[in-house]
Amino acid sequence: MSRSCKAYIAGVFEHPTRKAVDKTIAQLHAEVAIGALKDAGLTKDDVDGYFCDGATPGLGGMSMAEYMGLDITYTDSTETGGSSYLVHVGHAMTAIAAGKCKVALITLAGRPRSEGVKSLAAKDYGDDLPERGFEIPYAPVITNMYGMAAKRHMHEFGTTSEQLAWIKVAASHHAQYNENAVLRDVVTVDDVVNSPMISDPLHRLDCCVISDGGGALVVVSPEIAKTLGDRCVKLLGQGEGIKHLNSGRIDLTYTGAVKSGPVAFAEAGLTPADMDYVSIYDSFTITVLETLEDLGFCAKGEGGKFVADGNLISGTGKLPFNTDGGGLCNNHPGNRGGMTKVIEAVRQLRGEAHAKVQVPDCTLALAHGTGGSIAQRTGAATVIMGRNDA
Amino acid sequence: MTNPERVYADPSINMETEAYWEATKQNKLLLKKCDDCGETHWYPRAICPHCSSSNTCWYEGSGKGKIYSFSVMRRVEVPYVMAYVTLDEGVSLLTNIVECDFDNLSIDQDVEVVFRATQGDQALPLFRPVA
Numbered sequence: 001m002s003r004s005c006k007a008y009i010a011g012v013f014e015h016p017t018r019k020a021v022d023k024t025i026a027q028l029h030a031e032v033a034i035g036a037l038k039d040a041g042l043t044k045d046d047v048d049g050y051f052c053d054g055a056t057p058g059l060g061g062m063s064m065a066e067y068m069g070l071d072i073t074y075t076d077s078t079e080t081g082g083s084s085y086l087v088h089v090g091h092a093m094t095a096i097a098a099g100k101c102k103v104a105l106i107t108l109a110g111r112p113r114s115e116g117v118k119s120l121a122a123k124d125y126g127d128d129l130p131e132r133g134f135e136i137p138y139a140p141v142i143t144n145m146y147g148m149a150a151k152r153h154m155h156e157f158g159t160t161s162e163q164l165a166w167i168k169v170a171a172s173h174h175a176q177y178n179e180n181a182v183l184r185d186v187v188t189v190d191d192v193v194n195s196p197m198i199s200d201p202l203h204r205l206d207c208c209v210i211s212d213g214g215g216a217l218v219v220v221s222p223e224i225a226k227t228l229g230d231r232c233v234k235l236l237g238q239g240e241g242i243k244h245l246n247s248g249r250i251d252l253t254y255t256g257a258v259k260s261g262p263v264a265f266a267e268a269g270l271t272p273a274d275m276d277y278v279s280i281y282d283s284f285t286i287t288v289l290e291t292l293e294d295l296g297f298c299a300k301g302e303g304g305k306f307v308a309d310g311n312l313i314s315g316t317g318k319l320p321f322n323t324d325g326g327g328l329c330n331n332h333p334g335n336r337g338g339m340t341k342v343i344e345a346v347r348q349l350r351g352e353a354h355a356k357v358q359v360p361d362c363t364l365a366l367a368h369g370t371g372g373s374i375a376q377r378t379g380a381a382t383v384i385m386g387r388n389d390a
Numbered sequence: 391m392t393n394p395e396r397v398y399a400d401p402s403i404n405m406e407t408e409a410y411w412e413a414t415k416q417n418k419l420l421l422k423k424c425d426d427c428g429e430t431h432w433y434p435r436a437i438c439p440h441c442s443s444s445n446t447c448w449y450e451g452s453g454k455g456k457i458y459s460f461s462v463m464r465r466v467e468v469p470y471v472m473a474y475v476t477l478d479e480g481v482s483l484l485t486n487i488v489e490c491d492f493d494n495l496s497i498d499q500d501v502e503v504v505f506r507a508t509q510g511d512q513a514l515p516l517f518r519p520v521a
Contacts, residue, residue: 131433136401139470143461145461201461239455
């Protein structure tokens, strides 16, 4: 069948660098933009919409539009942390459907590794942050906050460290084929649970890598997609949302995916069972486990059993995920992993993933982004895509 | 059983929260509830997040609760316990657990508030296991 859609992804590019000591952030933005436009068969002069996150240098997209020489009539700099780029995809779909732009460029760049960021420390947003006085003196960092989410999930549902470890094991099986991946060694469940404890119950190998780099996407109207050939990927549905601490009525066992998933599936007219491949945000193993439950790939609390025994490994498992090695092994540019989630899903739908991890006849795929901290305030965005003939 | 504690950073204090931080210096943990809808919320705000009323008021909480979740942060100079504690009043707050054995903490454990001076002589509420 051929599904109708409002917009297509025509170009993607993941920067090959993982440590960019000799490049500025602006330069990285421009390099990924050029790469994605070349991949689409377009140039910067075709771009009329520009999207970037709040960490991009300058006020919104203004400085980067100037740096790259873009002539822009539509812009959006929505900031939801690592999920921003999947939010941008949805906003680009809406803008294109409304006739506000035809070629939307989305870029991400960051260099935390070169800047000496040693941990995923929470960024300090200053005294205007209303919750600041009630959190910062207690020294929350990303690892101990996600650790608390994992511990509560274990308490309520019996999830084990070994089950969480299977998520890293699957990512490592995929990363061995990615020559750009930070971690290419295949690891075992024992390797993960015997790696140093960072903030219990999360071990070092439950955490993602820290890397420099970035990526870009080019989203185009159906009319332009027709001129660019069958490497264009259909955008079938998108949803987003924010989850927070709910005035003190907290529940750390779920993520914002409970909001974004149903909206995206409804727009696409599809269900989790229809997905041939998924890219799931993987800042930590627990992020993947809770997200798979929240998106409906298994019941709440069943995530541990679902991910165990290699079920996420391409070729042997029932739900191949993060076939580039994900943030856990490959790349987490700028501490923001949403961009690379979309890029690998597009590779799968084009049949351009590495032959060892390519899902046969991959027709429908999902990418999900998580931003901020799932144990505090978190953004979520889900994008459902289809092959050109889907 | 009792571990060394780090020097605590000062809280940021503003017009909405100065009464709270004045009270912590008197070893009191204040909460905010709404006189219109009756709900307690956390963290304390001028405007009720449940019903949007400006009719919010301070009251002294019990200072007692249970551990909702925790994570021991060991790979730092002075290890500490990050935790969410659910107070008897029904709201959960971010805190540290002190005066405890890191290896013998558990979810649902009973805890009570204690206060520590910060580096700038403010007072920070933390929690310890009930003996």
